[in-house]
């Protein structure tokens with residue numbers, strides 16, 4: 001008989017997740033036991049004061065950093081069992097990440113910025129796929145432009161296209177509008193939610209903006225390394 005694996009039904013299952021930094025003689029406890037279950041396809045906003053641990057939690061959940069303790073399953077993979085290399089492989093294609101600073105490679109065009117990770121992940125027709133995702137974010141006329149030739153809003157749209165082109169199970173976004181003016185930020189948010197809905201990815205979004213948080217189905221709040229509030233917003 002096949003055993004039922006509850007972690008496969010969820011995008012994220014974290015149990016007593018902990019993160020300590022600093023050296024062993026003077027460890028600093030950054031995350032102090034996070035328990036969190038996120039169903040597939042849910043949109044989750046993470047709020048909390050500066051220094052409360054939001055980016056650190058996202059770094060663990062997205063596989064950018066390893067936890068110091070606890071268990072973590074993400075998109076059906078046991079992240080707690082993986083080495084750094086294993087995490088990098090597990091992230092590929094499963095997880096998309098959009099950060100406040102767009103992190104595009106300056107020597108590559110918009111098209112190359114989106115296509116190269118697809119190529120590295122061994123996906124078919126990376127350039128066709130990249131240009132179709134860039135078209136979906138309204139940048140078909142900017143494919144051959146370098147990041148320095150694009151506005152902030154356009155650069156963030158390239159970053160969104162890069163994150164979504166592999167069809168990830170989970171999209172993580174850390175203050176994705178933090179470097180944009182409010183009108184451009186609002187357009188980028190529309191696009192992010194629209195594209196996410198089209199591919200059905202789970203969304204995990206860090207924001208300081210309560211209005212943006214309310215667009216998500218669920219709102220978590222952190223304080224001092226812990227989740228202190230967890231509510232459904234609609």
Ligand SMILES: Nc1ncnc2c1ncn2[C@@H]1O[C@H](COP(=O)(O)OP(=O)(O)OP(=O)(O)O)[C@@H](O)[C@H]1O
Nearest residue numbers: 021022028030048049050051052053054055056057
């Ligand atoms: N590499 C590090 N070494 C030591 N302490 C760190 C390190 N990175 C983060 N911290 C500390 O961990 C705590 C949580 O930081 P984190 O960046 O996760 O908070 P945050 O809620 O995302 O803050 P913000 O909203 O300002 O981005 C902070 O007290 C920070 O100083």
